[in-house]
Every structure is written in structure tokens, then in C-alpha cells.
Amino acid sequence: MSLFPKLNGFFIRHDLWHAEEVSLATIAEQFGTPTYVYSKKALTDAFNAYETACIRTDGSRRARVHYAMKANSNLAILNVFAKLGSGFDIVSAGELARVLAAGGSADKIVFSGVGKSKVEMIAALQAGVKCFNLESIPELTRLNEVAGSLGIKARISIRVNPDVDPKTHPYISTGLKGNKFGIAYDDVIATYQAASTMPFCEIVGIDCHIGSQITEISPYMDALDRVLHLISTLDAAGIKIRHLDIGGGLGISYTNETPPAITEFANTLLDHIEEKGFGHLEVLFEPGRSLVGNAGLLLTTIEYLKPGETKNFCIVDAAMNDLMRPAMYEAYHAIVAVKNKSSVPEVMYDIVGPICESGDWLGRDRSLKVEPGEHLAILSAGAYGFTMSSNYNTRGRAAEVMVDGSKVHLIRERETIQSLFANEKVLPA
Ligand SMILES: *Cc1c(COP(=O)(O)O)cnc(C)c1O
Numbered sequence: 001m002s003l004f005p006k007l008n009g010f011f012i013r014h015d016l017w018h019a020e021e022v023s024l025a026t027i028a029e030q031f032g033t034p035t036y037v038y039s040k041k042a043l044t045d046a047f048n049a050y051e052t053a054c055i056r057t058d059g060s061r062r063a064r065v066h067y068a069m070k071a072n073s074n075l076a077i078l079n080v081f082a083k084l085g086s087g088f089d090i091v092s093a094g095e096l097a098r099v100l101a102a103g104g105s106a107d108k109i110v111f112s113g114v115g116k117s118k119v120e121m122i123a124a125l126q127a128g129v130k131c132f133n134l135e136s137i138p139e140l141t142r143l144n145e146v147a148g149s150l151g152i153k154a155r156i157s158i159r160v161n162p163d164v165d166p167k168t169h170p171y172i173s174t175g176l177k178g179n180k181f182g183i184a185y186d187d188v189i190a191t192y193q194a195a196s197t198m199p200f201c202e203i204v205g206i207d208c209h210i211g212s213q214i215t216e217i218s219p220y221m222d223a224l225d226r227v228l229h230l231i232s233t234l235d236a237a238g239i240k241i242r243h244l245d246i247g248g249g250l251g252i253s254y255t256n257e258t259p260p261a262i263t264e265f266a267n268t269l270l271d272h273i274e275e276k277g278f279g280h281l282e283v284l285f286e287p288g289r290s291l292v293g294n295a296g297l298l299l300t301t302i303e304y305l306k307p308g309e310t311k312n313f314c315i316v317d318a319a320m321n322d323l324m325r326p327a328m329y330e331a332y333h334a335i336v337a338v339k340n341k342s343s344v345p346e347v348m349y350d351i352v353g354p355i356c357e358s359g360d361w362l363g364r365d366r367s368l369k370v371e372p373g374e375h376l377a378i379l380s381a382g383a384y385g386f387t388m389s390s391n392y393n394t395r396g397r398a399a400e401v402m403v404d405g406s407k408v409h410l411i412r413e414r415e416t417i418q419s420l421f422a423n424e425k426v427l428p429a
Pocket residue numbers: 068070071089112113209211212213247248249250286287288289290383
């Protein structure tokens with residue numbers, strides 16, 4: 001059983017962890033810590049693994065990736081994907097603005113999320129997004145009104161809750177009954193019928209998204225069959241669906257998980273759609289984690305080694321505000337010493353941050369040969385790492401760098417302390 005994920009773009013050379021051609025020790029010295037480090041090659045290869053399945057041998061396209069940017073929304077990352085031809089899945093007006101600032105095009109944006117505000121609908125309609133993925137009749141009604149007030153037709157898709165169990169963490173499963181997401185399977189047809197009477201809504205698609213960190217293909221096949229059945233029923237009722245958006249959720253290996261490879265996963269779903277006679281549909285994928293998760297790590301410095309009665313603590317300068325996943329989901333991230341120090345004895349540590357919370361841990365029971373002042377890399381931190389980070393304990397958020405071959409680009413400066421309270425004001429005297 002391997003405790004480490006399979007990585008692309010990060011590896012050990014001469015006893016030192018590297019990001020592409022650059023040692024992580026060099027990055028830590030140059031940019032300080034904590035710092036998120038991304039590999040452009042890993043990002044590009046993951047995207048191209050989807051593209052291999054999305055483009056037929058004759059060059060025609062059978063599907064397109066819409067990167068679910070909530071996984072990592074740094075402009076440089078969005079720009080890498082935009083240049084490769086990616087579309088985007090957004091969940092807020094803020095994400096819309098980021099895509100446009102990063103050079104993405106509005107006609108390749110789908111707008112997901114259960115709680116779109118009027119202001120967000122207006123921004124997305126004016127930008128001309130490809131599609132709104134809607135999740136309730138009140139949302140549909142509001143969009144019809146907002147679009148009407150602008151004299152614009154909104155292209156829409158209904159998010160189906162297919163009621164399948166993705167066998168993942170309860171917090172990251174979204175396609176089961178009792179979940180806040182999507183329209184209940186049995187209500188989908190009636191919802192489309194309601195939509196078809198709305199003058200400022202144009203039905204173009206159907207979508208689903210069953211959860212996250214899914215490591216098996218069978219829940220996808222179940223969801224797919226249920227959605228294809230709905231498409232046939234809608235067709236018989238005179239409602240034509242042009243695109244099928246099968247969401248994201250493909251898992252990555254954090255340790256010993258064995259999710260299907262991206263190309264195999266995408267090919268299996270696309271082949272199934274064609275075999276069932278739906279090859280005419282335009283297909284959309286909305287991957288987040290599988291594009292960026294293993295393309296990034298969090299680099300940190302050891303402040304202290306603190307022996308305890310029952311546990312030894314390795315106190316580092318990164319914390320739960322930088323990487324929330326362990327505290328929030330008890331998520332496992334492999335943690336490695338940047339420099340292999342064979343002379344130091346191996347000790348079992350809990351890796352913790354300086355924040356005043358017992359939940360502030362990054363890894364438990366890890367054997368490491370380390371000394372204070374050295375650097376650790378918290379692996380598989382490219383997805384839901386920086387984007388979920390906060391300023392708790394008035395800690396500036398980490399710097400972010402992207403490595404491209406032998407070059408390191410600063411893609412987000414470390415936040416200064418002054419900037420953290422620049423928008424605050426004391427009461428008048
Ligand atoms: C979060 C989300 C995704 C991406 O999920 P991953 O697990 O990161 O692939 C895709 N679609 C929707 C609607 C989402 O909410």
C-alpha cells in the first residue's frame with residue numbers, strides 16, 4: 001500500500017523534491033512559506049487527458065471540458081486552461097469576472113449553483129454565458145423575469161438529482177435524495193414543462209453532478225442512464241435537449257485510491273452515450289479536482305518540533321486557514337520532507353499549524369526525518385486548497401507560484417498584514 005499519490009510534475013531528484021526543473025528548497029528560499037506550488041505541465045497533461053477522449057480521431061469534437069473553477073480559481077491557472085480551449089463552470093459573479101479577466105470566453109461558461117442572485121443573473125446574461133444550470137422552479141421564475149427585464153433570452157439546463165450514491169464523503173456527495181442540489185428525479189419532466197412556457201428561457205440542456213472525489217465509474221453510469229431516460233421522455237413530449245452536462249467529481253489519488261484514469265473515464269462515458277443512441281448530443285464535463293488536485297502542493301517550513309506525552313508535534317508555518325481539507329473533511333494529504341535527511345532519526349509526528357484550534361492539523365501520525373527550519377511539502381493540494389483558505393487568526397493568505405520547466409512565476413503575492421484590515425473602520429470619536 002503506497003502512502004503517496006502518483007504525481008506528475010513533482011518528483012525527487014538528488015534527495016530533493018522538485019517541481020519540474022526547480023527544487024522546492026529553492027522556491028521556499030526565494031518566495032518564503034507557506035506557498036502553493038503548481039506545475040504547469042501537470043495542469044496541461046490533466047487537461048489533455050480529457051481532450052484525448054473529447055476529440056475523435058477525425059478531429060471532430062464529441063465533448064468539451066468546462067473546468068469547475070471553484071477548485072482553484074487563480075487567474076494564471078484559468079489562463080492556462082483557457083489557452084488550451086477549456087470552457088468554465090462557475091458558481092458566482094465573482095467567478096464570472098475571474099474567467100473574463102483570465103481570457104476565458106463567456107460562450108463557454110456554464111453557471112451552476114443553487115442560489116444565484118438577481119445581480120449575478122444580470123451579470124451572466126449581459127456577458128452572454130452559454131447556459132444557466134438551474135436547480136429550482138423559483139430560480140427558473142426569477143431568471144425568466146430578470147432576462148425579460150433585459151430583453152434577453154436565457155439559455156437554460158435543469159440540474160437533475162439522479163438519486164445515485166457516489167460512495168464518497170457525505171459532505172461531498174450531491175446526487176442523493178435529501179441533498180440540497182438539483183431537482184428531484186420525479187419532478188424533472190414537470191420542471192421542463194414549466195420552463196417551456198417561460199418566454200425568456202430557452203431550453204438547451206440537461207445536467208447533473210453527483211458528488212466529488214468519486215473513485216468508481218459505476219455511479220456515473222447509473223446517473224447517466226437515468227438522465228438519458230429523461231432525455232427520451234422529454235423528446236417524446238416535444239422538448240428537445242441539445243446538450244448533456246455530466247458534471248465533474250472524478251477523484252484523484254491522495255494516497256492509495258485508484259480512480260479510473262481520466263481518458264478511460266471520459267471515453268467510457270462518451271462511448272456509452274453513443275451506444276445508447278445519443279451521439280448527436282453535445283456533451284459537457286465539469287471536472288475540478290481531477291484537473292488541478294495533483295498539480296499543486298503546499299510548501300511549508302517547520303517552526304518547532306514539540307515532543308509530547310502521547311504524541312510528537314511538528315509545528316509548521318502553514319495552517320488550517322491555508323488548507324482546510326483536513327480540518328473540514330478529515331482529508332488525508334501525503335506530507336513529505338523536501339530534503340531527505342538520512343542522518344536524522346525517524347519520528348512519528350502530528351503535523352499542526354500555529355492556529356488556536358485543536359482542529360488545526362494537516363496530517364496525523366506521519367513518520368518523518370526532519371529538523372526545525374526545514375521544509376515540508378503537503379501533496380495533492382491543488383484543488384480546494386487556496387480557494388478555501390481564509391484569514392483566520394489574521395493570517396495573510398499564502399503566496400502562489402507556477403513552475404514551468406526551469407522557470408518559477410509568482411502568480412499571487414503573499415497577502416500583506418495591512419491589506420487584511422484595510423477595509424475596516426473604527427467608530428467615529
Ligand atoms: C464542484 C462542482 C464540480 C467539480 O467537482 P470536482 O469534484 O472538483 O470535479 C462540477 N460541477 C458542479 C456543479 C460542482 O458544484
